[in-house]
Amino acid sequence: MKTKFTKFMAAALAAVMAFALAACGGGGSGEGGDAVLKIGSTGPLTGPAAIYGNAVKNGGQLAVDEINAANADGIQLSWQAEDDEHDPEKAVNAYNTLMDSGMQILVGPTTSAPAVAVAEKADADRVFTLTPSASQAAVTEGHDNVYQLCFNDPNQGTAAAQYILANMKDKKVGVIYQQNDYSQGIYEKFKAEYEGAGNKIVATEAFAKDDEKDFTAQLNSMKNAGADLVFVPIYYTPAANILTQADKMGYNPTFFGVDGMDGILTAENFDAKLAEGVMLLTPFVASAEDEATQKFVKAYVDAYGEEPNQFAADAYDCVYAIYNAFKETGLDASASTEEICDAMIKVFNGGFTSSGITGEEMKWNENGEVDKTPKACVIENGVYVQK
Amino acid sequence: MNLLSNLISGLSLGSVYAIIALGYTMVYGISKMLNFAHGDVIMIGGYISFVMTVYLGMNGWVGLLIAIVTCTCLGVLIERLAYRPLRGTGSLAVLITAIGVSYFLQNVALLIWGANPKMFTSLFDGVKALRLAGGKLVVSPESLFTIAANIIVMIVLTLFVNKTKAGKAMRAVSEDNGAAQLMGINVNQSISLTFAIGSGLAAVAGVLMCSAYPVLTPTTGSMPGIKAFTAAVFGGIGSIPGAMIGGLILGIIEIFARAYVSTELADAIVFACLIIVLLVKPTGLLGKKVSEKV
Numbered sequence: 301m302k303t304k305f306t307k308f309m310a311a312a313l314a315a316v317m318a319f320a321l322a323a324c325g326g327g328g329s330g331e332g333g334d335a336v337l338k339i340g341s342t343g344p345l346t347g348p349a350a351i352y353g354n355a356v357k358n359g360g361q362l363a364v365d366e367i368n369a370a371n372a373d374g375i376q377l378s379w380q381a382e383d384d385e386h387d388p389e390k391a392v393n394a395y396n397t398l399m400d401s402g403m404q405i406l407v408g409p410t411t412s413a414p415a416v417a418v419a420e421k422a423d424a425d426r427v428f429t430l431t432p433s434a435s436q437a438a439v440t441e442g443h444d445n446v447y448q449l450c451f452n453d454p455n456q457g458t459a460a461a462q463y464i465l466a467n468m469k470d471k472k473v474g475v476i477y478q479q480n481d482y483s484q485g486i487y488e489k490f491k492a493e494y495e496g497a498g499n500k501i502v503a504t505e506a507f508a509k510d511d512e513k514d515f516t517a518q519l520n521s522m523k524n525a526g527a528d529l530v531f532v533p534i535y536y537t538p539a540a541n542i543l544t545q546a547d548k549m550g551y552n553p554t555f556f557g558v559d560g561m562d563g564i565l566t567a568e569n570f571d572a573k574l575a576e577g578v579m580l581l582t583p584f585v586a587s588a589e590d591e592a593t594q595k596f597v598k599a600y601v602d603a604y605g606e607e608p609n610q611f612a613a614d615a616y617d618c619v620y621a622i623y624n625a626f627k628e629t630g631l632d633a634s635a636s637t638e639e640i641c642d643a644m645i646k647v648f649n650g651g652f653t654s655s656g657i658t659g660e661e662m663k664w665n666e667n668g669e670v671d672k673t674p675k676a677c678v679i680e681n682g683v684y685v686q687k
Numbered sequence: 688m689n690l691l692s693n694l695i696s697g698l699s700l701g702s703v704y705a706i707i708a709l710g711y712t713m714v715y716g717i718s719k720m721l722n723f724a725h726g727d728v729i730m731i732g733g734y735i736s737f738v739m740t741v742y743l744g745m746n747g748w749v750g751l752l753i754a755i756v757t758c759t760c761l762g763v764l765i766e767r768l769a770y771r772p773l774r775g776t777g778s779l780a781v782l783i784t785a786i787g788v789s790y791f792l793q794n795v796a797l798l799i800w801g802a803n804p805k806m807f808t809s810l811f812d813g814v815k816a817l818r819l820a821g822g823k824l825v826v827s828p829e830s831l832f833t834i835a836a837n838i839i840v841m842i843v844l845t846l847f848v849n850k851t852k853a854g855k856a857m858r859a860v861s862e863d864n865g866a867a868q869l870m871g872i873n874v875n876q877s878i879s880l881t882f883a884i885g886s887g888l889a890a891v892a893g894v895l896m897c898s899a900y901p902v903l904t905p906t907t908g909s910m911p912g913i914k915a916f917t918a919a920v921f922g923g924i925g926s927i928p929g930a931m932i933g934g935l936i937l938g939i940i941e942i943f944a945r946a947y948v949s950t951e952l953a954d955a956i957v958f959a960c961l962i963i964v965l966l967v968k969p970t971g972l973l974g975k976k977v978s979e980k981v
Contacts, residue, residue, distance in 0.1 A: 479951060505950040511910050513900040516696040517945035517953075520689065537804045541902045544806075548816060548827050567902075568805040569741050 335633035336378045337626060339364070339619065340398035342391050342418065343410030345383035352611045356410045356432055357381035358604050359612030363619035366599070373627055377619070384409055388417035395421055403427065404637045405626075405644070407618045410611065412436040419446045427637055428644040430622060432614035435559070437485075440668030445641050447648060447668040449618050449658070450583065453482055456558040457489030457533060459674035460581050464529065464556065465497055467676075467687075471554070474503040474527030476518050476542065478510075478534045486533035486558060502527050507538065515542045519551055529554045536564040543574040554579060556676075562610075565682060572682035579687070583658035584613035585677045588686035593657050610658075617656030624654045692824055693946045694939065699830035699899065701938020702837035706892040707915030708922070708930035709844065710885035716925035717861045717881045720778060723785040724765060726912015727792035728886050732758045732893030733807060733903050734800055740808055747810040747894075754890040762886025763879050771875070789909070796905035804904045807897035829899040836895060840888065841931045848927065857881060861925070914941075917961050923974025932972060 341360055343353030364379040382398055384391035391414030398406070406422055406429040409415040415434030422429045423443045430447045431439060437452045451459050464473065473494065477487040491501060503525035505518035519542070522530050530553050532539055539561055546552065557564075557580040564575055586597050586607050596616060600608040608616075622644075629643035653663045659672030677684045707729060714722045732754045739750035769788050773781050811828040818825055848854040859867040860877045868874050896911060897903055914937060922933025937957060944956040964972065 505945075507950060508954055509910055511902075511904065511906050513896070513911065514696065514700050514942065517693065517942055518950055520692065520946060521950075524689065537902055537904065540804060540806060541900055544901050548829075549825055550816075550818075566803060568803060569737075569808065570806040 336376045337633040338378050338380070338402050338404045339622065340395075340401075340403035340406050341379070341381040341408040341410075341615070342384040342394040342398070342406075342414065343381065343408055344386040345381065347385045349386040349411060351609070352433065353381075353383065353386075353410050355609050355611035356408065356615040358600070359432075359608060359615035360407055360619050362596075362599055362603060362612075363616045363623075367619070367623055375623065375626065375633060377623065379619070381408075384411075384414050386411050386414060388414050390414075391418050392421055399425065399427070404633075404635075404640050405622055406430070407432060407615060407622065409434055412439060415439040419443050422446065425637070426641045428641040430618050432618045433611050443668065444666070445645055447664050448670055449614050449621065449662070450670065451672075451674070452669055454485035454489045455669055456581060457486035457491075458493045460486075460531060460533070460556065460558060461490045461493035461497075463581065463674045463676050464531075465494065465499070468529060468554075471529035472502045472525070472527050473499070473529045473531060474505075474522040474525055474553075475501055475531045476505050476507070476515070476522070476534070477532075478538065479506050479508050482535075482560065483533050487531075490531060490533065510535065510537055512538055513541065515545050516549065518542075519546050519549055522553065523549070523551045527553055529556055531556045533558050533560065535560040536562070536567065539564055540567055540570060540574075543578070547574055552577075556580070565679070572679070575679045576681070578679045579676050580679075580684075581674050581676050582610060582684070583675055584608075584610045585675075585684045585686045587683060588677075590686075593686075596657050613657050617654070617658050617662075620656055621654040621662065625652055628652060689946075693942050695824075695826055695830055697939035697942035698935060699827075699833050699938070700942060701918075701935035702833045703892055703896045703899070703911065703934075704915045704918045704938050705837050705931045705934025706840060706888055706895070707911060708919040708934045709840065709927065710888050710892075711916050711919040712922075712924055712926060712930040713844075713881050713885050715919070717857055718770075718774075718878050720770065720781045721785060721916070722770075722882075722885070723782070723912070723916075724788035724792060725885065725889060726908035726910075726915070727789050727796075728758050728762060728765075728889040728908070729893040729896065729912065730796060730903075730905065730908030731761060731792060732890030733897040733907060734796060734805075735890070736894045736897070737805055737807055737903055741805075747808065747812070751810065751891070751894045754894055755887045758890035758893075759883045759887040762882040762889070765886075766879060766882040771878075793905045793909070800905065802905065804902045807901040807903050809898040809901065810894060811898065827899070829895070833895045833899065836891065837931065837934075840891070841927065844884075844927055853877070853880060914957075917958070920971055921961055921964055923971030926971070926973045926975070929971060929973035936972075 341356060343356045344350050345353045361379050364377045368376050382394035384394045391409050395418045406427050408431055409418050410433055412434040415431050416438050419439055423445055428445050430449060432449050435450050435453050437454055440446045440448055475487060477483045503521050505521050532555055555578045561580045562582055597608060625644055625647045628647045631640060631643055648664045649666055653661045655661055662670055662672040664670055676687045678687055710725045735757045736750040736754040739745045739753050740747050765788055769784050770781055773784055814828040816825050816827045856872045856877045859872055860874050918933035918937040919930050921937055922929030940960055941953055941957050945953040
């Protein structure tokens with residue numbers, strides 16, 4: 301009996317000591333220049349959404365490696381990505397694991413439902429959080445320390461309106477939206493921005509269900525109103541029906557979609573000719589020809605053997621934004637998580653801008669929403685081409 | 688011109704509803720059950736035809752034939768395995784089973800073909816649309832054929848039910864199951880035949896629907912199924928011409944509501960019309976009033 305008790309005590313003591321050591325490490329072990337800024341990330345590395353989490357993991361790692369190799373300012377970063385399986389509960393566990401290993405800044409979570417759960421924890425623990433790709437508006441709501449690098453869902457509407465106003469001002473614009481929170485939210489923001497600038501949407505139509513079949517009435521309404529650009533903030537399944545029927549009617553305006561439209565080319569047996577000339581707002585296109593994108597794509601392909609997607613680019617930009625902002629705080633990597641959080645919030649709210657491959661001159665408002673110049677691409681010969 | 692163009696859209700959509708509604712109404716007429724899995728048989732028909740034409744490179748019409756045969760077998764099988772054992776246990780049990788079969792079919796399709804939509808190749812791929820009045824009125828070959836098919840199916844079915852021996856047996860079973868059995872009619876066979884015809888029509892409806900509206904997903908059949916069921920009730924469930932008229936009217940109301948009232952309210956208007964018709968004429972437009980004998 302006695303031996304058992306001592307064994308138990310010894311084990312417990314050992315555990316406490318290990319924990320204490322780990323906690324020490326969290327405060328930053330080294331002094332001065334050789335301290336490492338610990339960035340953590342969570343995302344689905346396994347399961348059906350694994351493609352997103354792994355892209356974030358790899359994209360972030362690539363940026364961290366580049367920054368460390370350049371070693372321009374004596375700031376070294378570390379990158380640790382944990383699996384959350386796109387599950388809010390597991391995401392909180394993954395977050396706790398990261399906190400135990402001394403995370404100072406969180407780049408994540410990758411997907412929205414986990415991000416909403418983790419944002420709550422990160423707010424309580426005062427960890428500065430910049431999510432690459434969790435796009436629901438609820439992710440940043442009510443948290444002064446949580447920021448998004450991607451446009452949130454409704455703000456895609458604002459961005460689309462800005463892009464159309466800047467580049468296609470002469471077009472007569474019609475809208476077909478779906479009656480769900482995603483599409484309706486985008487439509488309302490789009491309308492506010494577009495009509496706020498003194499323009500008029502010539503026709504607005506809606507539909508209710510994902511598996512709605514007949515869109516001829518909506519398309520006739522667009523056609524009769526003379527719309528030559530139709531904004532479709534909807535998912536690609538109904539969009540495929542709309543494109544087919546418009547083609548049959550002999551009506552071919554420019555269709556302009558947002559991220560829900562991404563994927564239209566993956567529908568099996570889809571005739572890419574139907575999507576010819578369709579425009580969509582997407583922050584990143586691997587085939588874009590600008591130098592920064594090409595450099596990133598090449599480095600990514602060399603490192604991981606596959607073409608990066610939007611999520612990888614978002615994470616890459618996140619790490620650079622964190623790095624640039626951290627330089628402005630003037631802090632040392634040995635600073636505590638809370639000090640870093642307060643200083644980063646000040647920088648992010650204080651006119652800080654960061655340029656990357658998903659947007660030039662990105663800046664953030666106090667709600668944590670990003671403001672950047674939207675990029676659009678057009679489908680030509682079955683591939684996305686950056687405009 | 689716009690009116691005419693909307694009318695053609697409405698007739699074309701309504702014809703799809705009508706062909707589906709025929710399946711509902713025949714099965715209801717003979718076995719007094721609502722076969723809620725009917726919409727999903729349509730979806731299976733669409734997928735079978737897709738596999739035949741796109742994966743195996745067959746001609747669209749051969750694909751259609753194979754889909755009809757497959758769905759006919761499927762319909763008979765469903766009736767034999769899921770509904771026949773429950774016959775005589777009350778309508779609620781059969782209704783719940785039908786909903787179960789519906790989910791079962793959807794999930795099987797999800798397992799086999801996945802959730803990513805497939806784009807159906809139209810039966811009339813490459814056939815030019817008819818352009819009338821200087822291109823102002825465009826009539827697609829899908830619309831024309833769907834409307835024609837609807838009329839042909841209606842006529843053939845009416846003749847079959849009224850003029851043939853098997854049709855006579857079906858009517859007898861529909862009128863009085865027990866008496867028909869006493870007269871030496873094989874009730875099981877008659878019901879199987881009804882399911883076979885209804886499911887074969889479902890395959891036709893599936894292929895026609897997917898030709899006009901090409902996005903094919905495991906839930907493709909569910910909403911048209913519900914609309915067609917509405918059409919069957921609208922026209923008077925159990926009545927073959929009623930299903931056709933109900934389907935056409937429903938399609939036209941739906942398209943006109945979208946075009947002239949509001950796209951947001953279209954479905955609400957369709958179902959409001961159903962409620963009004965049922966309030967005024969509870970048996971539907973062509974439904975027979977059956978008085979209970981004491």
